[in-house]
Amino acid sequence: MMQVDEKKLQEMIGKMLGDVGAAMGAALVLLGDKLGLYKTLASAGPLSSAELASRTGTAERYVREWAAGQAAAGYINYDPASARYSMSPEQALLLADENGPAFFPAMYEIAAAAVRDEPKVADAFRSGGGVGWHEHDACLFRGTERFFRPSYAAHLVSEWIPALEGVKEKLERGATVADVGCGHGASLILMAQAFPKSQFCGFDYHEPSILAARERAREAEVADRVKFERASAKDFPGSYDLVAFFDCLHDMGDPVGAGAHVKQALKPGGTWMVVEPFAGDRTEDNFNPIGRIFYAASTTICVPGSLSQEVGLGLGAQAGEARIREVLNAGGFSRVRLATATPFNLILEARP
Structure with missing residues (x-):
């Protein structure tokens, strides 16, 4: 038997206890x-468990246990003198503000989908097959929208589009835009609100997402300029000044084929904006908290999704800039540059 280093063992136990606590706390x-x-709690605290239960129409005994567990995790605060719970501005920003820069309950929804769908992914591990996006638990779709929307709201109009050569000016004058793999339409609606002279079309193969996107557009009062239709990345119709792929290229079975179709769909001088999860080119570059999350999502969602489709390239969520460039080049785009980046995303500009 291998000799065990007691200090390293205790360190590993401590790490795993923290991880199990986080996993149990996801619920x-x-x-x-x-x-x-x-x-x-963020708007009315400090509150006792009884007061919090009364305000939310829940049972006090459950709320009491929940609040103690959340205080133990450091997600909310507890004052022993008053037996009341509260949230700091930082806690409230991350856990109670859906329009803030990072809304973490959405990430827990994605994590919940990964756990609920584990039997399907286990079968795919054994068979080498895939699990389609449409086959996942519904909380994945809701969580994805709520997770990405704050980042898009913070960066898309103010930073990403201005980083693309001449694109902002086109949109201000009036341009045609396609968002492929649009999901619930968050990114397209943001662009429509910012550029009222332009026309927008969103495409996704997942019909329930298209229906949700249409409802979001009506709620945002942009449905007259934003259309959503069911189509894949290799057959969406129309001709556009800008085609955007938000965090979806790596999920596609044939991203090279998708690129070839984008090339045909672009008007002369058009631009393909590809937003992908941030990743270094070497595996070890991504051994960090963000990489850990993305690799987990890639294992349970992204790679299975790609392998469920034709070609099944299986890029994964941590492909990295160099590999993405190879795919864009193979699709017919010879001019590719990294326009900008955030800790969560790479934003590439591609032209034929």
Whole structure:
């Protein structure tokens, strides 16, 4: 038997205890979000467990246990003198503000989908097959929208589009835009609100997402300029000044074929904006907290999704800039540059 280093063993136990606590606590975060506990505590706290239960229409005994667990995690605060719970501005920003820069309950929804769909992914591990996007638990679709929307709201119009050569000016004058793999339409609606002279079309193969996107557009009062239709990345119709892929190229079975179709769909002088998860080119470059999350999502969502489709390239969510460039080049785009980046995303500009 290998000799065990006791110090390293204790360090590993401590790390795994923390991870198990986070995994067990995921259900508590989902409950806090779903039942309005975070939002109520952020707006009306400090509150006792009884007061929080009364304001949210929940049972005090459950709320008491939930609040103690969240305080133990450091997600909310507890004052022993008053036996009341509260949230700091930082806690409230991350757990109660859906329009803030990072809304973490959405990430827990994605994590919940990964756990609920584990049997399907296990079967794919054994068979080498895939699990289509449409085959996942519904909380994945909601969580994805809520997770990406704050980042898009913070960066898309103010930073990413201005980083593309001449694109902002086209949109201000009036241009045609396609968002492929649009999901619930968050990115397209943001662009439509910012550029009222332009026309926008969103495409996704997932019909329930298209229906949700149409409803979002009506709620945002941009449905007259934003259309959503069911289509794949290799057959969407129309001709556009800008085609955008937001965090979806790596999910596609044939991203090279998708690129070839984008090339045909672009008007002369048009631009393909490809937004992908941030990643270094070497595997070890991504051994960090963000890489850990993205590799987990890639294992349970992205790679299975790609392998469920024709070609099944299986790029994965941590492909890195160099590999993405190879795919864009193979699709017929000879001019590719990194326009800008955030800790979560790479934004590439591609032209034929």
